[in-house]
Amino acid sequence: MPISSHQGIKLKNAFRRERKSERTLQRLGWQSLYFQPFIAQLLFKLECQHGVFSYCNDKTKALHGRYLYVRTLDGHLLAAKEGEVGHHSYLSNGKKVLSAGHLIFDQGRLCLFSNESGHYTPTNEEMASEITFFHHLAQNQALVYEDHSRYPETGQLIQYKTESIIDSGDITKTSPIAVFSNTISNFGRSLKSQAVANNKPAEQKQTAPESGYLADQSFLSLTRDSHYLDDECLINDGSSEESSLSLDQTHPSTGESRYSYGFFIPVDEHKNKSDPLATIPSPDRRK
Secondary structure (H helix, E strand, C coil), X not given: CCCCCCCCECCCHHHHHHHHHHHHHHHCCXXXXXXXXXXXXXXXXXXXXXXXXXXXXXXXXXCCEEEEEEEECCCCEEEEXXXXXXXXHHHHCCCCXXXXXXXXXXXXXXXXXXXXXXXXXXXXXXXXXXXXXXXXXXXXXXXXXXXXXXXXXXXXXXXXXHHHHHHHCCHHHCCCCEEECCCCCCCCCCECHHHHHCCCCCCCCCCCCCCCXXXXXXXXXXXXXXXXXXXHHCCXXXXXXXXCCCCHHHCCCCCCCCCXXXXXXXXXXXXXXXXXXXXXXXCCCXX
């Protein structure tokens, strides 16, 4: 896939402690929530042929519904069904990305993509070349770009047709097709410091997710129900650190069963087919 000309979007400073913690686990050989790049590509890399998206290593797995995605600096598009991976940083290993947000598919066809990422908060300027990229890749004249960058100040999500953005040459000159006010976004939200500071296992209560991200106790050992700051603490942090439409599927169904994952692969799938990671030993978690 083509590589953008801009130098990438860094993980925001609010998530530095999370990255340090997960990188330390990797360095010590313990299990980390961050995927090593080669594992992320093996499990989550997408390809697109004639506007139809599929997983490179599992073309039988239909893409349908809402997915969390990142596009890496080397152009790889990585996407996980919402609920399989907790945050964009897990897919990216905390590294720079070209874009991050969510994708909505209808039987392999991309209908909508967004810049909704609390960890990377891509601006419309940073997404400009990515809008063109996704428009041409999807081959969908009705493709929608959903902008979350105004949410911290206005509480609004704005949808545009990508074709209109490209025709006008500037998103600020493009008329939106929809504006949503009564909704929730993770854009600009910061982790509570206790969330990543506490690395001791604790008994967790299962709670329903309040936003586009899966409740983080499914992924991190936390003592709080949610490690995101409340909405009144929304930030619009444009700072960065050093390197290291409208479909029913917009929010995950609370009726779906939760899977147990070995490297986030459903256990049921292990029973039915060979494991592509069978030769890769899983690091022991810290006792």
